[in-house]
Amino acid sequence: MTVALLSIGTELLQGEIANSNAQWLGEQLTSIGLHVVRIESVGDDRAVLAATLRRLLAENHFVIATGGLGPTTDDLTAEVAAEVLGTQLALDDDALATMRRKLEKAGRIVRAGHVKQAHLPIGAEILPNSVGSAPGFVLAQEERLAFFMPGVPTEMRAMFEQHVVPRMMPSAKNDSFRIVLHTYGAGESIVAESLDGLEAAHPGVLLGFRITGPEVDVKVMGRASNQADARRLVEAAADDARSRLGSLVYGEGADSLPLVVARALRSRGWSLSVAESCTGGLIAREFTRTPASDYFVGATVTYTNAAKSKLLGVSEDTLRGHGSVSAEVAAEMAEGARRTFGSDVALAVTGIAGPTGATPDKPVGLVHWAVAHPGGTVVNMRVFPGNRIQVQQAASHAVLDELRRVCAAVRVSRPSNRGLGPNG
Amino acid sequence: MTVALLSIGTELLQGEIANSNAQWLGEQLTSIGLHVVRIESVGDDRAVLAATLRRLLAENHFVIATGGLGPTTDDLTAEVAAEVLGTQLALDDDALATMRRKLEKAGRIVRAGHVKQAHLPIGAEILPNSVGSAPGFVLAQEERLAFFMPGVPTEMRAMFEQHVVPRMMPSAKNDSFRIVLHTYGAGESIVAESLDGLEAAHPGVLLGFRITGPEVDVKVMGRASNQADARRLVEAAADDARSRLGSLVYGEGADSLPLVVARALRSRGWSLSVAESCTGGLIAREFTRTPASDYFVGATVTYTNAAKSKLLGVSEDTLRGHGSVSAEVAAEMAEGARRTFGSDVALAVTGIAGPTGATPDKPVGLVHWAVAHPGGTVVNMRVFPGNRIQVQQAASHAVLDELRRVCAAVRVSRPSNRGLGPNG
Numbered sequence: 001m002t003v004a005l006l007s008i009g010t011e012l013l014q015g016e017i018a019n020s021n022a023q024w025l026g027e028q029l030t031s032i033g034l035h036v037v038r039i040e041s042v043g044d045d046r047a048v049l050a051a052t053l054r055r056l057l058a059e060n061h062f063v064i065a066t067g068g069l070g071p072t073t074d075d076l077t078a079e080v081a082a083e084v085l086g087t088q089l090a091l092d093d094d095a096l097a098t099m100r101r102k103l104e105k106a107g108r109i110v111r112a113g114h115v116k117q118a119h120l121p122i123g124a125e126i127l128p129n130s131v132g133s134a135p136g137f138v139l140a141q142e143e144r145l146a147f148f149m150p151g152v153p154t155e156m157r158a159m160f161e162q163h164v165v166p167r168m169m170p171s172a173k174n175d176s177f178r179i180v181l182h183t184y185g186a187g188e189s190i191v192a193e194s195l196d197g198l199e200a201a202h203p204g205v206l207l208g209f210r211i212t213g214p215e216v217d218v219k220v221m222g223r224a225s226n227q228a229d230a231r232r233l234v235e236a237a238a239d240d241a242r243s244r245l246g247s248l249v250y251g252e253g254a255d256s257l258p259l260v261v262a263r264a265l266r267s268r269g270w271s272l273s274v275a276e277s278c279t280g281g282l283i284a285r286e287f288t289r290t291p292a293s294d295y296f297v298g299a300t301v302t303y304t305n306a307a308k309s310k311l312l313g314v315s316e317d318t319l320r321g322h323g324s325v326s327a328e329v330a331a332e333m334a335e336g337a338r339r340t341f342g343s344d345v346a347l348a349v350t351g352i353a354g355p356t357g358a359t360p361d362k363p364v365g366l367v368h369w370a371v372a373h374p375g376g377t378v379v380n381m382r383v384f385p386g387n388r389i390q391v392q393q394a395a396s397h398a399v400l401d402e403l404r405r406v407c408a409a410v411r412v413s414r415p416s417n418r419g420l421g422p423n424g
Numbered sequence: 425m426t427v428a429l430l431s432i433g434t435e436l437l438q439g440e441i442a443n444s445n446a447q448w449l450g451e452q453l454t455s456i457g458l459h460v461v462r463i464e465s466v467g468d469d470r471a472v473l474a475a476t477l478r479r480l481l482a483e484n485h486f487v488i489a490t491g492g493l494g495p496t497t498d499d500l501t502a503e504v505a506a507e508v509l510g511t512q513l514a515l516d517d518d519a520l521a522t523m524r525r526k527l528e529k530a531g532r533i534v535r536a537g538h539v540k541q542a543h544l545p546i547g548a549e550i551l552p553n554s555v556g557s558a559p560g561f562v563l564a565q566e567e568r569l570a571f572f573m574p575g576v577p578t579e580m581r582a583m584f585e586q587h588v589v590p591r592m593m594p595s596a597k598n599d600s601f602r603i604v605l606h607t608y609g610a611g612e613s614i615v616a617e618s619l620d621g622l623e624a625a626h627p628g629v630l631l632g633f634r635i636t637g638p639e640v641d642v643k644v645m646g647r648a649s650n651q652a653d654a655r656r657l658v659e660a661a662a663d664d665a666r667s668r669l670g671s672l673v674y675g676e677g678a679d680s681l682p683l684v685v686a687r688a689l690r691s692r693g694w695s696l697s698v699a700e701s702c703t704g705g706l707i708a709r710e711f712t713r714t715p716a717s718d719y720f721v722g723a724t725v726t727y728t729n730a731a732k733s734k735l736l737g738v739s740e741d742t743l744r745g746h747g748s749v750s751a752e753v754a755a756e757m758a759e760g761a762r763r764t765f766g767s768d769v770a771l772a773v774t775g776i777a778g779p780t781g782a783t784p785d786k787p788v789g790l791v792h793w794a795v796a797h798p799g800g801t802v803v804n805m806r807v808f809p810g811n812r813i814q815v816q817q818a819a820s821h822a823v824l825d826e827l828r829r830v831c832a833a834v835r836v837s838r839p840s841n842r843g844l845g846p847n848g
Contacts, residue, residue, distance in 0.1 A: 013450050015454060023436075024439060038476070281723055
């Protein structure tokens with residue numbers, strides 16, 4: 001059962017927006033065991049769209065189209081879909097009534113564009129839109145189904161989950177399973193070597209590797225006669241992989257390093273503060289993307305020596321003697337943040353993100369970091385390759401992983417219950 | 425002259441990575457006047473790849489393929505390209521020698537995978553890789569050209585600019601021009617209404633609108649008998665648009681709000697500090713993505729009342745009387761940051777990013793912000809819709825725009841030349 005994705009809109013061809021819909025759909029469909037064989041993007045061009053839709057329907061069991069259902073005249077999808085599938089557009093009274101209800105609830109009125117959006121191919125089944133106003137629809141051609149959804153990601157995603165997946169599930173071959181392990185701290189070749197022979201030890205399991213920034217993901221994939229068997233197979237192989245990779249594995253699936261660290265802090269009842277320099281706020285930002293006020297107290301970004309001394313109490317002697325990019329300053333920044341914010345742990349980073357700022361003995365990419373915790377202060381350093389953004393991200397990863405290891409090394413005490421502020 | 429883009433790799437179909445190559449190529453090709461009519465992604469599947477390549481070459485003047493040139497056996501592009509274009513693979517001695525030189529320079533040796541990458545279709549012209557080791561190549565079929573490049577974005581981009589563009593330029597129809605104006609502060613409908621009649625006043629000019637987060641971009645596009653004429657047409661229309669939109673326009677082209685604000689600060693010789701709460705480091709991060717140590721002194725993220733008082737000197741009376749999310753606290757945070765960091769200007773944000781933290785009189789999305797400058801302190805507020813990330817981004821935009829307006833309202837004095845620290 002093959003699936004083709006069709007993304008409609010000239011803005012995709014001209015690179016104005018990323019085709020995030022196709023990426024998301026590809027991920028979703030793969031995860032339920034369906035086989036996406038091609039993704040195509042075409043513009044708002046009647047002839048090209050019609051020919052493409054015709055070919056995709058001839059070659060695939062499912063076609064999932066997004067975009068071109070809007071209110072303006074360059075939105076051609078419904079018209080072309082009707083033409084290709086041998087039917088015609090007609091006003092769908094139910095669809096219009098539903099749109100009217102939604103618009104009126106939002107204090108808006110039905111305009112000509114909305115009426116256009118309620119013109120749907122005769123014989124199509126409506127796919128309700130739980131987020132926006134315009135419906136999607138599905139048309140059948142013999143055994144094949146063509147789904148048409150709006151291009152607005154939030155509307156498309158809800159419609160896909162609520163109305164497309166149930167119609168495709170009978171065809172999904174749930175005979176596979178996958179676990180993705182996230183690792184940090186070693187390159188792809190070392191990770192791959194550690195897993196040498198794992199596929200042979202677990203017949204039916206395939207490994208895949210993906211490099212995402214400073215991380216290496218290990219995909220453990222398996223296929224069997226049914227999903228329960230595939231799952232058992234993959235879980236055994238993933239256990240094997242975990243024990244071979246040890247502490248390189250920081251999490252799996254939807255985990256990210258900040259989420260894993262936040263979980264470790266919460267389970268210990270530890271509050272955190274952050275003292276940044278070359279990362280410029282990136283680390284604080286990573287923690288505060290999701291609610292954090294139950295463990296995150298605050299952060300400083302100190303670009304000048306004066307600010308490092310004033311806010312964090314870094315001694316002027318240390319700054320003079322070792323320079324602001326040094327292990328000594330990183331340690332004093334972390335200890336100072338712990339004091340200033342009154343947090344249980346604090347992390348600090350100081351480095352040269354580049355492109356300028358290097359000195360004869362301190363190259364671009366040099367980063368010192370520290371973690372101050374109830375039992376002491378850990379310092380570490382590295383020279384990271386890459387451009388400014390890459391050095392900043394690598395530094396952020398390095399200090400987060402250091403904190404993860406500090407948490408793992410310290411026995412969990414009973415969580416304290418500190419009252420922290422709002423702004424979470 | 426039509427162009428088709430072909431992205432090769434199963435990871436694209438399964439949604440593991442975004443197709444950033446196609447987006448980037450679409451943007452580049454459009455900007456030089458070439459017409460991208462379709463973008464297709466296929467997996468590492470010999471039959472599908474061959475059929476797709478054959479069809480795209482039959483229908484288009486140019487095909488630009490990326491990916492599948494790697495060292496492993498699932499990288500099939502060169503082999504399939506040779507087959508479709510009626511030739512065969514052979515070891516290219518020059519290509520291998522070039523690869524050997526590069527690898528040895530990096531302290532690496534030539535392995536079997538590299539030898540595979542030096543097997544190129546007989547008759548192909550090599551496209552040198554100035555970033556990585558594996559070359560690309562181009563094959564001709566009558567008047568048509570098929571380009572094959574690596575999928576690694578940095579390698580592909582350099583190869584495209586250095587070797588593909590020069591070969592396509594004779595076909596690029598440079599009869600169009602576009603200016604993109606960036607606006608902030610009004611919705612799409614207000615921006616569009618302000619420009620009513622502009623197309624009629626400038627025949628040959630087309631307007632387009634794009635919403636990117638809290639911003640509305642206005643694309644002013646024109647076509648004429650040659651590019652110089654198109655440019656004149658578009659520049660006149662853009663001037664008209666700028667005068668209608670007034671201070672809603674903050675920049676154009678590659679400008680972003682942080683870059684525009686940084687430019688305004690530099691031209692005034694003003695240093696900046698940032699006091700964040702609900703934005704959690706996002707604003708500092710925006711400024712420090714690019715080198716900033718010539719104007720950026722530092723930032724604080726203060727989640728607790730205690731930290732607001734200790735680091736920024738916000739008075740406990742104000743916190744008690746007005747709550748931490750209030751105009752009074754925002755003003756004291758900005759003034760405190762200006763004092764603490766000794767900067768010329770400071771901005772501050774305090775709000776409720778959600779999803780929790782709302783009170784009966786303070787909803788999720790409520791944000792107060794302030795800009796403290798040599799002439800006083802400006803405060804402002806709004807309730808932003810959306811989820812946590814959207815509220816944080818909207819708040820960041822709002823305060824950056826406030827600072828932009830403060831800069832514009834203050835006469836430029838002679839730039840001071842303060843010595844700021846490293847870490848830039």
